[in-house]
Amino acid sequence: MRTFATPDRCLRRRAESGGLACVVRSAYPDPGDRSRRVACLRSVSPRVPAPTSDLFAKTAPAGPRVVPVLVPVALDVAYSYRVPLDGDAPVGSIVEVPLGPRRVLGVVWDEEPGGRGLSTGDNRLREIVRVFDVPPLAPAMRRFVDWVGRYYLVPRGMVLRMVLRAPEALEPEAPVRGVRRAGPPPERLTAARARVLEVLAGDFAWSRGGLVAAAAVSASVVDGLIAQGTLEEVWLPSGLPPGRPDPSYGARDLNPDQAAAAAALRAAVAEGGFRVDLLDGVTGSGKTEVYFEAVAATVAAGRQALVLLPEIALTAEFLDRFVARFGVKPAEWHSDVAPKTRARVWRGVATGDVAVVVGARSSLFLPFADLGLVVVDEEHDGAYKQEDGAVYHARDMGVVRGRLGDFPVILASATPSLESWVNAEQGRYRRLSLPSRAGAGRPPAIVALDLRRPAPERGRFLSPILAAAVRDTVAAGRQALLFLNRRGYAPLTLCRSCGHRFECPNCSTWLVEHRFRGVLTCHHCGHTVRRPDSCPECGELDALVACGPGIERIAEEAAELFPDARRLVLSSDLPGGTARMKLELAAFAKGEADIVIGTQILAKGHNFPLLALVGVVDADLGLAQGDPRAAEKTFQLIQQVTGRAGRSEAGARAFVQTRAPEHPVLRAIIAGDRDGFYDSEIAERRRAGLPPFGRLAGLIVSADAREPAFAQARALALAAPQQDEVTVLGPAEAPIAVVRGRHRFRLLVQVARHVDLQAFLRRWMAAAPAATGGVRVQIDVDPQSFL
Structure with a gap:
């Protein structure tokens, strides 16, 4: 069972900042353990006074309710806060709380078994400032945050930060000032005024800017009609409600292989429950049209669907195909989406107004109200691995989210990852094959x-x-x-006279020549210099040569x-x-x-x-x-x-x-x-004990100088616990030894498939000396890059 404890450092912070205390989770429930899961979802109850036989005795007032709040900072603990006596903060509520001298967002997290967490000093706890008027995070989403943090050894606060990535969505959009028809036409009806009234025919209200643009008039024309009483100002809600996809809008004729696979996917959606289907089809076999049928079934059932793409910003064609099939565009979620649109998508997903999201890997952390399907297209693609900050693999976590939410997951690819291939061979996934191209196409x-x-x-x-x-x-x-x-023109530029090579001053890599822009650039840190006409080492003119x-x-x-x-x-x-x-x-x-x-x-x-x-x-x-x-x-x-x-x-x-x-x-x-x-x-892979028949974790030690990085890496290696079927390799200098001015050493952990890799890593980190002096240690579970 998990328990609350109050560390001394948090007591000091509480005294310094006016009553802030924290709660530490000592263990996590297994998502598969139903008894623990139920216990974690119980709401926190105020202290109940003991019964008394004195009917005339005064009942002691109930104490303030205390709840754990997880905040999006690099910590794995939840802090305890008091709920205002006149308010309520159910589990999952998104709140604003004081943290030191500032206010931050947070989420009321699940109660720890055993009660309120703090037995004394409740009157000194700080109070929740505000509870936002948005739906609370669903239990499956909270379990997902816990699961990701535990699996990748990432503080849960950092995982929650990805969930709360659109803080603008917590505030309802301000209404827009608009105009509508209110009275008879003016006595003097000019051509411009006539165009305005023509646009407003049908008793529709328009925003001022939209009306000016649609009627091709100046703002003064609209102001004049308002002054004469022909038009009146009104407040309009911001943003248009998202169009709901029509499952029957553009249904396509499928060939026999496609039809069989689509029927299996529709049946999986109808039956409900967790399962993973590997849609294994050659390039051009129509995999998209097949999993669109599963999306249609999900929408028809009133649930939400998420389609992950490795490069959503480059796939305008996919959106066109979606419109042709469902009649409306899906909601998009990726780095190129404007902040206001991201806020609308986030809020629409949380309220259930948005039925389908097509997004990059980060869309996996959107707070869906009722997610019923996850599709991972091109599931083999390396872009699904997040390498910086909170490290995770979106394909694997998509499967986990389906398991925790108890809904089907579809992995689609013409060249499946070896992990998915083996899972299908061993019966963990169901393979649906599309062996031939759709239409008249043939492989080259x-x-x-x-x-x-x-x-x-x-x-x-x-x-x-x-x-x-x-x-x-x-x-x-x-x-x-x-x-x-x-990328670029050439990976290396050197001087044919003296042999000088252009290197990045911040990384142990060559500068790549980009002749279209006339620059030399490092693709790791972004350092850029103008391509010189002469060698900076010997001064020779026209001696620079592009290699490769x-x-x-x-x-x-x-x-x-x-x-x-x-x-x-x-x-x-x-x-x-x-x-x-x-x-x-x-x-x-x-x-x-x-x-x-x-x-x-x-x-x-x-x-x-x-x-x-x-x-x-x-x-x-x-x-x-x-x-x-x-x-x-x-x-x-x-x-x-x-x-x-x-x-x-x-x-x-x-x-x-x-x-x-x-x-x-x-x-x-x-x-x-x-x-x-x-x-x-x-x-x-089987002979070498490599994934998917074994498991790997990388430890990357970095510092501003080589010596402290190597010293910390060596100390880590010496502190590694001895355990059967666990091999620790290194430390060794990383293939790219310096990145952004930081010297890097790597260690690699290889374990048998059945070994609890996370438990080993936790014991190791607990036994290892703490990194100091700007030295950083990053853990990469299931690494995809070894540079």
Whole structure:
């Protein structure tokens, strides 16, 4: 059972700040333990006076009610606060509380078994300032916050911060001043006034700004009509109520494989309860249309649905497909959404007015009123792992949220992660297969081009065979895609006279040349300098040489080889940002360009109907890494990007340039042997005890200087508890040893699947010396990056 305790440091803070005390949770209930779960949901009751036999004795007044409040700061504890005598704060209420000299948001958390938490000093506790008029966080959402914090060893306050990410939503939007028809037309009816009255026909009210724009008049015209009594001012509610998706609006005809999978998903929604379905379909098989049927069933049942996408800001096409199927746009949640819109979405989700959200990984922490389905599209994508701040994996936590909320989860991909593949093989997930493309499309024929013979011309990176194929494709009125997963013009710039290499002063990496902007940039810390004309070391003019290709260099080569073709270059760091990429992706999909050159953003589920040729410029790029998932990631990326071709007709081709055509990954891609690759990779992982047959956790120790970072890392290694089937590797200097001026060392923990990794890490951190002097230790459970 969990108990409350009052640490000495919190008693000191209470005395200093006027009565603030804190409550510490010593353990957490297992989400699967129903008895404990029920206990955690009991509300806090005021102290009840003992019965007395004296009928005329005065009853002692009940003491003030005390509740635990979790605040969004980097702490794992809930603080105790008094509820005002004239108010109420049910469990889950979002409140404003004093914390030291400031006021912060918080959530009334679940009562600890055993009572009120503090037996003395209640009169010195600080009081809740305000209870916001929004629905309380649901029990499943509170359990989810506890679960994420416990699994990733992240303070629950940091997890709660992601839930309370839109504080503007806690206040209702102020009404907007508007106007409506109130009296007869004015005696002098000008053309401008007539247009205003025409817009106001039908007894509708308009905002002042909207009326001025719709009638194409000046504000003074509207003011004049108000002064004459023709119009009157009214208050209008802010924002339009969200349109509710119509499950029957644009239902599509599905092929037999799609229909069978859709029926299974609709049945899962109708039955209710937790289950995970892996929608495993080849690229272009229509997975989106299939899981739309599950979304439709969820909406028809009056519940909410969440669709996670790895790059929501780049998938305008997905939103168009949603509108075509349901008649309205879904609510969006990602970093490009304006703050006011985010507030409306957050509040609409909490009240249940928003039925469907399409969002990035952070949308998993929205406070849904009645979430009934989570869909994780492109579930294999590495973008679902949050690496900074509160570390978590949205795919895995989507499954956890389904388990805690007792509703179905759908994972969709043409190249499933090895974890999901094994779960399906072992029966934990149900596999729904779409083995063929929808419509007339056929997967492209994949050909390996050995760059060792014949090699590209000196100074070029496209082989003659690939260049000729692009030329023929464009001449036939079709489109070509050139893929290289490397931003900028070149990864390294050096002086041919003295050998000077341009390095980042804050990181142990080379500066990447971006010739389009004329700068050298670090992709880790953002340090940027102008590309000089002379070497800063020896002063030699015109001696700087770009080494290796980036997509800008491939674009330059394409301009020389195909001068008459319309070309686009797409990368996340080009000027114009997300808005430009949306427009250019849409333009390419419509056939307004002949050749697109880009990075991995082109592999994110886009549909290019006219694309007939894909050229992978360097297939070996992802294989030369010390990453246990390197083979899996390379296979998924190349399979996804080549799968963009041949969506609307047969005859598409893909050329894969490599210097290692005998590599097992490339052999599997060229042979189209997806199942064989998975079988081979699973066997390797099983032998090595790597995920999903074992578990990993990374510890990253960083400091402003190398010595204290190494000393802390070494002390951590020495303090590691000895335990069977647990291996601690390191410390070793990180592959990128310095990032943003901080020196980094890594330790890696490898345990057998059945070992409680979190319990081991907690014992280790409790036994290890505390980090001091600016040294930081970050724990990364289930790491995806090893740099």
